Amino acid sequence: MWPFSAIDWVMLTVPIAYLVILIGSLGVFSNLYRKRKAATAASLEPWFPPHLQRNVYLSLLHMEDPKVPDSILKAALLRRATEDIHRIVQVRNAKQALQVLLQRGSVGDDLWQRFQRAEKEIEEELRDVVNEANAFAPNWGQTIFQSASEMAQNNQIRERLSEITSKTAAEKEWWEKRKVGIQSDFMKELDDEKDGVMVEKK
Amino acid sequence: MSGTDYNYDEQGQFFPYFILTVTTLVTVPTTISFLRPSKELENTGTTIDSDFTPEHADLIQGQRKKQKRLERRIKRGLLMLVGWAMNAAMVYLILVTARTTPDIWNPYDVLGVNRNADEKAIKKHYRKLSLTLHPDKARENPAKNITLQTINDHWVDVTKAFKALTDEEIRNNFLQYGHPDGKQSFSIGIALPKWIVTEGAGKYVLLIYALALGVILPYTVGKWWYGTQRLTKEKVLIASAGKIFREYDNDQGQVGVIGALSSGEEFNEVLTGNKADNGLSKLEQKVLSEGSESLVSQTLTKKDRQKLVDLEDSRRRKVLTLLWAYLGRVELDDETLNDEKFEVAPIALRLNEAYTSIALAYGNTKAVLSAYHTSQNLIQALRPGASPLEQLPHFGPTVADAAEAERSRTHLTIQEFMRIPDAQRKARLVDAGILNQDQYSTAMSVASRIPIFNVEKAFFKVVGERFVTPSSLVQFVLKGRFFPSSATDVPEVNPKDLLDIDPEEGDVAAITGRKNDRSGEKPIQPPLAHAPYFARDHAPRWHIFLADSKQGRIAVPPFTFSTFDKPILDESGNPTYNVQTLKMQFGAPPQAGSYTFVMHMICDSYIGMDTKMEVTLVVEDASKAEEVEEEEEISEPEEDSIAGQMRSLKTGGAPPRKRRQANDDSSGSDTEGDVESESETDTDTDSDEE
Numbered sequence: 035m036w037p038f039s040a041i042d043w044v045m046l047t048v049p050i051a052y053l054v055i056l057i058g059s060l061g062v063f064s065n066l067y068r069k070r071k072a073a074t075a076a077s078l079e080p081w082f083p084p085h086l087q088r089n090v091y092l093s094l095l096h097m098e099d100p101k102v103p104d105s106i107l108k109a110a111l112l113r114r115a116t117e118d119i120h121r122i123v124q125v126r127n128a129k130q131a132l133q134v135l136l137q138r139g140s141v142g143d144d145l146w147q148r149f150q151r152a153e154k155e156i157e158e159e160l161r162d163v164v165n166e167a168n169a170f171a172p173n174w175g176q177t178i179f180q181s182a183s184e185m186a187q188n189n190q191i192r193e194r195l196s197e198i199t200s201k202t203a204a205e206k207e208w209w210e211k212r213k214v215g216i217q218s219d220f221m222k223e224l225d226d227e228k229d230g231v232m233v234e235k236k
Numbered sequence: 237m238s239g240t241d242y243n244y245d246e247q248g249q250f251f252p253y254f255i256l257t258v259t260t261l262v263t264v265p266t267t268i269s270f271l272r273p274s275k276e277l278e279n280t281g282t283t284i285d286s287d288f289t290p291e292h293a294d295l296i297q298g299q300r301k302k303q304k305r306l307e308r309r310i311k312r313g314l315l316m317l318v319g320w321a322m323n324a325a326m327v328y329l330i331l332v333t334a335r336t337t338p339d340i341w342n343p344y345d346v347l348g349v350n351r352n353a354d355e356k357a358i359k360k361h362y363r364k365l366s367l368t369l370h371p372d373k374a375r376e377n378p379a380k381n382i383t384l385q386t387i388n389d390h391w392v393d394v395t396k397a398f399k400a401l402t403d404e405e406i407r408n409n410f411l412q413y414g415h416p417d418g419k420q421s422f423s424i425g426i427a428l429p430k431w432i433v434t435e436g437a438g439k440y441v442l443l444i445y446a447l448a449l450g451v452i453l454p455y456t457v458g459k460w461w462y463g464t465q466r467l468t469k470e471k472v473l474i475a476s477a478g479k480i481f482r483e484y485d486n487d488q489g490q491v492g493v494i495g496a497l498s499s500g501e502e503f504n505e506v507l508t509g510n511k512a513d514n515g516l517s518k519l520e521q522k523v524l525s526e527g528s529e530s531l532v533s534q535t536l537t538k539k540d541r542q543k544l545v546d547l548e549d550s551r552r553r554k555v556l557t558l559l560w561a562y563l564g565r566v567e568l569d570d571e572t573l574n575d576e577k578f579e580v581a582p583i584a585l586r587l588n589e590a591y592t593s594i595a596l597a598y599g600n601t602k603a604v605l606s607a608y609h610t611s612q613n614l615i616q617a618l619r620p621g622a623s624p625l626e627q628l629p630h631f632g633p634t635v636a637d638a639a640e641a642e643r644s645r646t647h648l649t650i651q652e653f654m655r656i657p658d659a660q661r662k663a664r665l666v667d668a669g670i671l672n673q674d675q676y677s678t679a680m681s682v683a684s685r686i687p688i689f690n691v692e693k694a695f696f697k698v699v700g701e702r703f704v705t706p707s708s709l710v711q712f713v714l715k716g717r718f719f720p721s722s723a724t725d726v727p728e729v730n731p732k733d734l735l736d737i738d739p740e741e742g743d744v745a746a747i748t749g750r751k752n753d754r755s756g757e758k759p760i761q762p763p764l765a766h767a768p769y770f771a772r773d774h775a776p777r778w779h780i781f782l783a784d785s786k787q788g789r790i791a792v793p794p795f796t797f798s799t800f801d802k803p804i805l806d807e808s809g810n811p812t813y814n815v816q817t818l819k820m821q822f823g824a825p826p827q828a829g830s831y832t833f834v835m836h837m838i839c840d841s842y843i844g845m846d847t848k849m850e851v852t853l854v855v856e857d858a859s860k861a862e863e864v865e866e867e868e869e870i871s872e873p874e875e876d877s878i879a880g881q882m883r884s885l886k887t888g889g890a891p892p893r894k895r896r897q898a899n900d901d902s903s904g905s906d907t908e909g910d911v912e913s914e915s916e917t918d919t920d921t922d923s924d925e926e
Contacts, residue, residue: 081482127486127598128481130597131594131597131598131599132481132597134597135477135481135593135594135597138469138593138597139468139469140468140469140470140477140590140593140594140597141468141474141477141478141481141594142465142468142474142475142477142478144474144478145474145477145478145481148478208645
């Protein structure tokens with residue numbers, strides 16, 4: 035046939051192969067890149083460790099036999115709220131600093147992504163706690179975090195206090211030693227003085 | 237395949253030029269950068285020499301050498317060599333091919349006349365030649381290889397040349413275009429040898445092209461891009477910065493900071509494979525067990541120790557224990573462990589920079605101080621709470637204890653210790669048999685050479701103004717002198733040196749700091765830190781920042797100074813007691829009032845040399861500054877001059893403008909925010925001195 039016999043098939047494959055390789059490699063690259071990006075996004079470490087208090091509360095809530103009394107559930111919810119207070123304080127403190135650091139290029143993008151995820155998570159968590167509290171008693175949701183933050187502060191002060199008091203024994207011991215040292219030094223000085231006076235008298 | 241319009245470089249005349257140009261463009265800058273000595277402070281500073289060799293000096297030296305090897309610019313050197321070899325080859329090619337190119341027929345040369353000879357002279361010369369060169373006159377001379385043939389040829393040549401030159405047109409052509417036939421069509425060629433496009437070579441050229449564009453280019457770009465993405469501004473791995481950020485806590489002291497630093501990814505490069513937990517149990521026993529005499533277990537509280545033991549990652553546990561072994565100067569009885577001990581410290585110092593920047597972003601004074609103090613501890617290999625005297629050679633905990641004598645809770649700093657009379661110092665150490673005479677004198681000689689920056693005066697000012705007005709650009713000027721620690725008879729400061737005189741109004745160069753940048757002179761650098769245990773050279777740096785003591789926050793972020801403008805020592809090595817000027821700039825608060833800051837000055841290399849000082853910034857109302865100006869009898873500036881316009885602006889001559897300015901002021905949020913908005917560290921500020 036005329037049109038086909040005039041074509042140099044071998045030479046024709048060259049541009050076609052070029053196009054295939056070009057488009058194919060671009061396609062493979064974009065595919066791999068997207069997959070990797072998705073994988074890293076999925077494997078981002080969570081900002082906070084597992085929420086123990088929430089887990090305790092939820093397992094108590096779902097215990098059917100015997101049913102957990104309301105007072106215990108409320109206490110567990112308060113504990114959960116206290117932990118949330120800790121977390122929200124951390125998130126609030128970190129936000130501004132993290133923004134500054136990100137702008138300066140001192141931290142990476144994925145940290146910021148992790149942080150934003152944590153922020154969203156904590157928002158959801160707060161809403162959930164408010165709902166749960168309202169389910170126990172109407173309008174408790176408005177005050178539960180106030181009590182929780184008081185509890186958190188109380189805990190903090192107690193910890194600090196116990197830290198200070200735990201040092202007393204060591205400090206006392208040191209002071210006793212020092213006192214003895216000072217006393218003996220004084221006695222020595224007095225003796226020296228006496229000797230000196232006696233020498234002078236002679 | 238070759239274009240019909242372009243000639244390839246068949247004789248290889250031009251492509252060597254092309255390649256030579258390209259390689260020179262690469263080779264010359266590479267050579268310059270290879271041969272130029274490094275400008276880093278660590279390489280230019282002097283050292284505080286002493287004959288003290290710490291334990292395992294060989295290991296520390298080994299670590300230093302390892303670092304040197306890493307810093308050697310091998311790749312650059314290779315590139316340079318290859319470049320010059322290529323250049324040489326190209327020059328050779330140029331020289332060789334130049335001989336083969338034919339000369340253009342030049343009638344002047346053939347006749348042997350000057351180019352600017354006129355027709356008459358040419359004719360005369362031709363006649364003269366005809367007397368000797370005409371075939372009838374010239375003789376054959378077989379000895380000189382002159383035959384009838386050559387004589388004839390030469391004569392024909394000469395006649396042609398003469399004809400060419402006597403013909404007006406041809407001569408003009410030659411003079412104008414350098415060719416007897418007139419203007420030549422110039423041809424464009426491709427400076428590539430022809431064989432590149434001949435049948436067989438085509439596919440190889442294509443292959444090289446594909447490799448260059450398809451493999452090498454993407455690879456280098458990718459490597460560069462991911463290389464820049466891997467590191468933060470502080471040259472720390474992104475992952476490390478993230479981990480340290482997570483470990484950061486405003487309230488943690490130096491123990492906490494060191495714990496946070498151990499999370500760095502950089503340590504993985506050092507402790508690879510089974511190094512990650514080799515000897516961990518031995519290490520833990522040596523460093524942390526209650527019974528051992530190591531002071532680390534006393535530094536760490538029970539809680540800290542529990543935290544360390546509870547770490548799940550055994551590599552991190554090892555890193556942290558190694559760091560504590562380093563800080564406690566614990567002998568580990570194991571060559572590799574000791575080596576690793578010295579290896580982790582410089583890495584930790586680098587990570588500490590990332591920690592410092594995080595602390596600065598939080599703006600908490602205590603955290604920043606902890607970070608700076610950790611840097612001191614890492615450089616001096618001392619645990620937090622150790623006596624600063626242990627920075628001196630031969631001074632261990634027991635020696636420091638004996639030297640301090642008063643068993644108080646606070647330690648003596650080196651300068652306090654040196655202020656004690658020499659006899660008393662000696663009595664405590666040498667006479668008590670704790671140090672021998674040599675050790676004592678080594679320690680004292682080092683102590684006397686450690687420079688201490690003593691602040692003489694600190695004040696705020698605005699250039700060209702008498703008062704600090706709201707929202708103006710304030711300079712915090714710090715005047716101080718370097719003392720050797722042992723200084724006893726310090727001369728009085730010349731009060732003139734403590735003044736900071738503004739440059740003359742017209743002196744633009746001085747105002748902008750250009751005149752005094754001393755670009756010709758080398759800035760003065762204090763000696764490198766005396767840190768025998770730290771496996772790197774380190775140039776001391778001084779960080780100065782202002783803190784708000786009530787809120788415990790940083791008001792003006794730190795300015796870092798590592799070089800000074802006046803010599804510290806004279807030629808014979810004696811202290812000059814020159815007054816050094818340090819300046820930092822920031823925006824004044826927008827409201828009038830007096831603000832009290834605490835100025836912290838911290839040397840990052842030595843423990844116990846921090847300066848803390850209260851400074852008050854008095855911001856006067858803008859109207860007061862004007863009153864003073866009016867009282868002064870200055871000639872009224874012309875209305876249309878710039879000064880006059882400024883004045884009318886200030887005094888309210890143009891009310892609408894003024895109101896807008898006032899609005900600008902009030903929009904700048906609160907005091908602190910405005911002060912904090914100032915840019916961060918700037919090392920150059922010491923250059924603009926009065």
